[in-house]
Amino acid sequence: MADPRTEPAPLERFALETAESTAFGSGFISGIASAVLGIAGFGIVLALRFPEAFGYAELRPVRSLAYLQAAIHVTLVTSFLLGTVSAWLRTNKVLALTGIGFTLAAALLGGSRAAAAASGDAAGAWLGVDFFVLNLVLYSAVFVPLERLFALRPEQPVFRRQWPVDLTYFFINSLLIEILTILTLRPAAILFDWARVEWVRGAVAWLPLPAQVLTLLLVADFTQYWVHRAFHRSQWLWRFHAIHHSIEQMDWLAGSRLHLVDVIATRGLTYVPIFVLGFSEPALMVYVFLVAIQATFIHANVRWTFRGWQRIVATPAFHHWHHSAEPQSLDKNFAVHTPAWDLLFGTFYLPARWPSAYGLAHGRQVPPRWTSQLVYPLRRRRGA
Numbered sequence: 281m282a283d284p285r286t287e288p289a290p291l292e293r294f295a296l297e298t299a300e301s302t303a304f305g306s307g308f309i310s311g312i313a314s315a316v317l318g319i320a321g322f323g324i325v326l327a328l329r330f331p332e333a334f335g336y337a338e339l340r341p342v343r344s345l346a347y348l349q350a351a352i353h354v355t356l357v358t359s360f361l362l363g364t365v366s367a368w369l370r371t372n373k374v375l376a377l378t379g380i381g382f383t384l385a386a387a388l389l390g391g392s393r394a395a396a397a398a399s400g401d402a403a404g405a406w407l408g409v410d411f412f413v414l415n416l417v418l419y420s421a422v423f424v425p426l427e428r429l430f431a432l433r434p435e436q437p438v439f440r441r442q443w444p445v446d447l448t449y450f451f452i453n454s455l456l457i458e459i460l461t462i463l464t465l466r467p468a469a470i471l472f473d474w475a476r477v478e479w480v481r482g483a484v485a486w487l488p489l490p491a492q493v494l495t496l497l498l499v500a501d502f503t504q505y506w507v508h509r510a511f512h513r514s515q516w517l518w519r520f521h522a523i524h525h526s527i528e529q530m531d532w533l534a535g536s537r538l539h540l541v542d543v544i545a546t547r548g549l550t551y552v553p554i555f556v557l558g559f560s561e562p563a564l565m566v567y568v569f570l571v572a573i574q575a576t577f578i579h580a581n582v583r584w585t586f587r588g589w590q591r592i593v594a595t596p597a598f599h600h601w602h603h604s605a606e607p608q609s610l611d612k613n614f615a616v617h618t619p620a621w622d623l624l625f626g627t628f629y630l631p632a633r634w635p636s637a638y639g640l641a642h643g644r645q646v647p648p649r650w651t652s653q654l655v656y657p658l659r660r661r662r663g664a
C-alpha cells in the first residue's frame with residue numbers, strides 16, 4: 281500500500297508538469313516511447329485515411345501494403361503496451377494516456393486496415409490485433425472503474441494473480457476473431473442447410489426486432505445450456521472446460537479463460553438453431569453484442585445482486601456460484617442469459633451469500649501457462 285504521506289493529490293496524476301523521476305524504471309522512458317509511437321501511428325493512419333489532404337497521394341504506388349500494415353501494427357501495439365507499463369509504474373499518467381489515447385484514435389480510424397482501404401485492397405489479416413487493442417481499451421474503460429467502485433472483493437487488485445494468462449486468452453481470442461467466426465458459422469451452414477424451412481424462416485424474420493432478439497437469446501441459451509452441461513458431464517469434454525473452472529479470482533478478464541475447443545464447440549453448436557431459424561442480421565448483431573457484454577459481466581468482481589431479477593436474468597452472483605469450489609454448488613447454473621433453463625431442468629443454485637472460494641473442486645489444478653493449458657486436455661491423464 282502507498283504511504284499516505286507520499287500519496288499524490290489526484291491532480292498530480294494528470295498534471296502536465298511533474299517533478300517525478302525520469303530514471304529507468306520510473307515509467308518515464310516507456311511513457312515517452314508510448315506517446316511518440318502513438319502519435320506517429322495516429323499520423324500514419326490519418327494520412328492513409330485522407331491521402332489527398334496530407335499530400336500523400338503521389339506516394340501510393342511505392343507503398344508496400346504488407347510491410348506498411350505490419351509496421352502500423354507493431355507501432356500501435358508497442359505504443360499500447362508501453363503505455364500500460366508506464367501507467368502502472370508512474371504516478372503521473374499524462375504520457376501513458378497520450379500514447380494509449382492516440383493508439384485508440386488510430387484504431388478507431390481503422391488502424392492498419394487503413395493501409396488496405398487506401399489502396400483498395402480487402403481488410404488485411406491484421407484485423408485481429410486492431411480488434412484486440414480496441415477491445416481491451418473499451419472493456420477496461422468500462423469494467424475496471426466498475427470493479428473499483430462496486431467491488432465484491434475490494435482487496436483483489438486489478439493486476440491480480442494469473443492476470444497475464446487471462447490477458448493472453450483475451451489477446452488470442454481477439455486475434456483469432458476472424459477464424460473463430462468462420463469456424464462458428466461455416467459448420468452450421470454446411471451441415472444444416474437441409475434443416476431450413478422457408479415458412480419458419482419467413483415467420484421468424486417477420487417478427488419485430490425486439491421479439492427476434494428475445495427469442496434468439498432464449499434459443500441460444502437453451503442450446504448453450506445443454507452444450508455447457510455436456511462439457512461438465514463427459515469426462516473427456518470436462519478436461520477442456522476445466523480450464524475455465526481453474527479461475528480462482530473472479531473478474532471481467534477471467535471470463536476470457538476458455539480453451540479454444542470449448543469456444544469453437546460451444547459457439548458452433550449454439551449457432552446451429554440460430555442458422556436454421558433464420559434470424560435477421562440486425563437481431564444477430566444485437567445478440568453478439570449482448571452475449572459479449574453479459575458473458576463478461578457475470579464474471580466481474582462486482583457486488584450487485586439484482587434482487588428481484590435473479591431468477592430472470594443471469595447475474596454475477598448466479599455465475600459466481602457456477603465457479604464456486606464449494607461441493608454443493610458443483611454442476612449448477614449453466615445458463616449465460618437466463619436462469620430459466622436451470623430452474624426448468626433442476627440445476628438452479630443461488631443462496632443469499634457469495635461463494636467462499638472459486639476454482640476446481642478438491643484443490644485440483646491445471647498448468648499455469650496458456651501453452652500448457654492448450655495441450656493439457658489432450659495429454660494422458662495421471663490420476664486427476
Ligand SMILES: [Zn+2]
Pocket residue numbers: 508512521524525602
Ligand atoms: Zn462450467
Ligand SMILES: [Zn+2]
Pocket residue numbers: 524535579599603
Ligand atoms: Zn464462467
